[in-house]
Amino acid sequence: MTDDPMEIRTAAHFKALAHPFRHRLLFALGAGPATLSQLAARLGAAKGTVAHHLGVLTEAGMVRPAHSRQVRGGTERYHERTFRRLTGVGTDSAATAALLGAFAEELAGDPDPLMHLRHLRLTPAQAQRLRSTLDELVGEAEEAPPGQARYGVLVSLYRHPRQVR
Numbered sequence: 001m002t003d004d005p006m007e008i009r010t011a012a013h014f015k016a017l018a019h020p021f022r023h024r025l026l027f028a029l030g031a032g033p034a035t036l037s038q039l040a041a042r043l044g045a046a047k048g049t050v051a052h053h054l055g056v057l058t059e060a061g062m063v064r065p066a067h068s069r070q071v072r073g074g075t076e077r078y079h080e081r082t083f084r085r086l087t088g089v090g091t092d093s094a095a096t097a098a099l100l101g102a103f104a105e106e107l108a109g110d111p112d113p114l115m116h117l118r119h120l121r122l123t124p125a126q127a128q129r130l131r132s133t134l135d136e137l138v139g140e141a142e143e144a145p146p147g148q149a150r151y152g153v154l155v156s157l158y159r160h161p162r163q164v165r
Contacts (some may be wrong), residue, residue, distance in 0.1 A: 005139070006062065007082035016060035022053050023044070023102030026062065026081060031150060033066035033078040056078055078098045085139065103154050119160055130158050 008017065016022055018029070021043075028042050036054070040047045057063040058079075063073065066080035107113050122130065134155050 004083070005085045005087040007087050010060070012060040014094070015061070016056050016062055017099060019053065019056075020101040020105070021049070022057055023055075023099055024105065025050070025053055025057060027102065027106060027152070029079065029081045032146075033074045033080040039079075047127055069154065103152070106152050127157065127159075 006013075008014065024043055025039060028144055034042070036047055036050055039045075039054070040050045043050065054063055062082055063079050064082050066078040068075050068077045070076075107115075134157060137154050138153055
């Protein structure tokens, strides 16, 4: 997994992100490499479903084979994400809706989440400064060692589509 963010810009990226189950797979792989069986058990899904969606993510370059090992006459193949974080370059409403749906599923498991939605009037310079600050804050957040609780962070700064006076 690379520390560089993956920029969402190709049709394959948007296709891969257009289904909420694929977001759940990417979240699950954020904990580290996993096998098809491990992912199916973790997500409560059939192995065939996991395999199909892993294929779409692999084709989009978001997941890759990590390693494999021999077990009882078979081979376990581990899969991993190719990125640590995603950044959006364009907007695709289906991919955005899928991301927010997957986020809502994850959020439902936290009894005390922090969420803010606020509309601000900003100059272009203020918006750029806020964007840079948020990007730096999330991008440089230090990871705790394995065994510690995992937290999700979703940050967005967007220009409101309507001018509200």
